[in-house]
Amino acid sequence: MTSSTQTFLNDVLLGLRQTPKTLSSKYFYDEEGSRIFQEIMDMASYYLPQAELDIIHSQSQAIAELFRDKSVDLIELGAGDGRKMVHFVKILQAKTTDLTYLPLDISESILQVNRRLFEQEIPGVRVHPLAGDFFHTLPEIKDRTHTRIMLFAGSNIGNFRKEKAAEFLRFVREHLQSGDFFLLGVDLKKHPRTIRNAYDDAGGITKKFNLNLLKRINRELGGDFDLSAFDHYATYHPITGASESFLVSLKKQSVNIGEEQVQFEKDEIIQTEISQKYDLPMLENLASDSGYVIDSIYKDSKERFAWVLMNV
Numbered sequence: 001m002t003s004s005t006q007t008f009l010n011d012v013l014l015g016l017r018q019t020p021k022t023l024s025s026k027y028f029y030d031e032e033g034s035r036i037f038q039e040i041m042d043m044a045s046y047y048l049p050q051a052e053l054d055i056i057h058s059q060s061q062a063i064a065e066l067f068r069d070k071s072v073d074l075i076e077l078g079a080g081d082g083r084k085m086v087h088f089v090k091i092l093q094a095k096t097t098d099l100t101y102l103p104l105d106i107s108e109s110i111l112q113v114n115r116r117l118f119e120q121e122i123p124g125v126r127v128h129p130l131a132g133d134f135f136h137t138l139p140e141i142k143d144r145t146h147t148r149i150m151l152f153a154g155s156n157i158g159n160f161r162k163e164k165a166a167e168f169l170r171f172v173r174e175h176l177q178s179g180d181f182f183l184l185g186v187d188l189k190k191h192p193r194t195i196r197n198a199y200d201d202a203g204g205i206t207k208k209f210n211l212n213l214l215k216r217i218n219r220e221l222g223g224d225f226d227l228s229a230f231d232h233y234a235t236y237h238p239i240t241g242a243s244e245s246f247l248v249s250l251k252k253q254s255v256n257i258g259e260e261q262v263q264f265e266k267d268e269i270i271q272t273e274i275s276q277k278y279d280l281p282m283l284e285n286l287a288s289d290s291g292y293v294i295d296s297i298y299k300d301s302k303e304r305f306a307w308v309l310m311n312v
């Protein structure tokens with residue numbers, strides 16, 4: 001067993017032995033999970049990517065203006081294929097004197113796709129991909145002479161509980177100095193039904209995404225989860241702003257994971273994901289708890305999503 005499979009197994013068993021049972025959403029993204037996530041991003045009810053694209057198209061000029069004639073390193077955390085960022089990087093390149101785009105992602109192969117795309121779309125662009133987890137790759141970026149913009153888009157911060165989000169922002173802050181910026185993409189509180197519909201689509205795509213976690217455990221850890229004996233359930237709490245996803249055991253059952261066994265009561269839940277939504281006071285708290293000051297907030301035309309520009 002590789003060390004990453006061993007870590008996966010340890011995390012799964014630890015989570016399923018807790019009350020309530022939990023599984024980390026970071027394990028959603030195997031090959032099939034990433035493919036299903038693409039399907040989610042194409043759903044009309046999952047408004048987040050469209051809202052963020054709206055910001056990119058309407059606000060890139062204003063953001064880039066702040067970096068006119070500067071030498072800039074744009075470091076994107078969890079960059080993926082980077083498709084959404086091409087426009088922003090193009091505009092930033094035109095305003096700055098010297099731009100390097102550093103996409104960071106766990107997946108080496110997605111970074112190759114990213115680099116090819118940017119080199120094709122933006123002539124002369126300098127792309128320095130770094131594969132691995134941020135905790136290892138961020139410290140590898142040594143040059144401190146350029147202004148840094150740390151970009152964490154797509155509401156990925158929403159998949160951390162509030163305390164973890166602040167902890168993460170504090171870690172990133174260690175890699176920023178006075179004059180540098182953090183550009184954070186967050187989903188905003190809005191009509192609760194709009195949010196619920198984004199995470200509980202009628203077509204069952206989000207259900208498939210959630211259940212894929214059990215499928216992955218079956219395949220990679222020798223599990224025997226019966227997928228038809230679990231349901232998907234999503235809630236949104238309009239006061240806390242937490243959208244949460246669960247798997248529900250439809251019967252009393254026992255599941256084998258390798259040599260281990262886990263018992264489920266009928267209707268027992270597994271917490272699988274949080275997607276935190278923010279309002280302005282919450283953003284101010286998040287920024288100050290983690291040592292940042294909010295400079296500006298850029299929203300899409302329907303005020304669904306925000307890019308929060310913070311400095312240190």
Ligand code: AVI
Nearest residue numbers: 040154155156158159206275
């Ligand atoms: C990746 N992340 C920001 C998505 C979200 O909205 O929390 C993952 C997701 N889960 C269900 N739908 C989308």
